[in-house]
Amino acid sequence: MKRFSILTLLLMITLIISACGAKAVPSPTLSAIDMQITAAAVALTMYAETQAAIPTATPIPPTETPTNTPLPTVTPLPLPSSGVTFTPLPNSNAGGGDECTIKVMPDVLHGETVKMRINNSTKATMRLSVYLNDTTQCGYRAYNLDPGQPLVLTDLVEGCYTLWAWNSNPDEYFIVTNGTTCIDNSNPSVFDISNSSIKLR
Numbered sequence: 392m393k394r395f396s397i398l399t400l401l402l403m404i405t406l407i408i409s410a411c412g413a414k415a416v417p418s419p420t421l422s423a424i425d426m427q428i429t430a431a432a433v434a435l436t437m438y439a440e441t442q443a444a445i446p447t448a449t450p451i452p453p454t455e456t457p458t459n460t461p462l463p464t465v466t467p468l469p470l471p472s473s474g475v476t477f478t479p480l481p482n483s484n485a486g487g488g489d490e491c492t493i494k495v496m497p498d499v500l501h502g503e504t505v506k507m508r509i510n511n512s513t514k515a516t517m518r519l520s521v522y523l524n525d526t527t528q529c530g531y532r533a534y535n536l537d538p539g540q541p542l543v544l545t546d547l548v549e550g551c552y553t554l555w556a557w558n559s560n561p562d563e564y565f566i567v568t569n570g571t572t573c574i575d576n577s578n579p580s581v582f583d584i585s586n587s588s589i590k591l592r
Contacts, residue, residue: 469518469559491529496521500528502548506579509544511536513586515558524551524571536584549575556584 421429500523511517515538522531528548536542536556551573557566569589574580581592 491524492522492531494530496523496530496532497528498546500546500548502528502550503576504545505547505549505574505576507544507547507552507574508579508581509536509542509554510581510583511538511540511542511556512583513558514538515560515563517556517584518559519584520555521547522553522555523547524553526550554582554589556589 507521509519509521517536519534519536519542520531521534521544523529528550534542551571552569553571554569555566556568558564565586567584567587567589569582569591572580572582572591583590583592
């Protein structure tokens with residue numbers, strides 16, 4: 392016989408020994424109880440996943456409740472004009488039934504005449520209202536004052552006056568008043584209008 396190589400001989404011996412010595416491993420078998428437990432676990436898992444996939448009811452969003460709030464209105468501001476204009480103006484002396492707050496001061500006043508000078512020391516064209524409080528004669532007059540210009544009134548009479556001045560430019564709007572000042576003919580009255588007040592010198 393021919394000689395076998397040592398390597399071939401060792402390989403054959405290893406195969407023979409391993410084939411004879413190893414026992415077959417039996418495949419695992421499931422008992423009936425194990426099968427029930429597995430089936431129950433699968434069924435419960437499917438049920439839980441189905442419940443998680445069901446969409447939930449979304450609440451209806453609330454509707455807006457209608458209100459009786461009026462819409463804003465645009466109120467035009469008075470435009471500057473040359474000359475004297477007689478228009479109703481708001482003032483702090485407005486009373487319930489005081490008709491002096493809604494009437495124009497007469498052109499000719501009776502009584503001791505006074506001289507009043509009103510200086511516009513602002514850089515804005517001002518609207519000015521001069522209001523003669525309730526005496527035998529009362530009412531208001533309205534004027535326009537250019538920036539830095541004075542207004543001299545020589546046809547007024549002794550009495551108590553309220554002055555209102557406002558800038559009609561909506562970007563730089565402001566309004567000022569002197570309150571009420573009583574004047575007589577002993578000295579000329581000089582009022583200075585600033586951005587914050589009207590003061591008697």
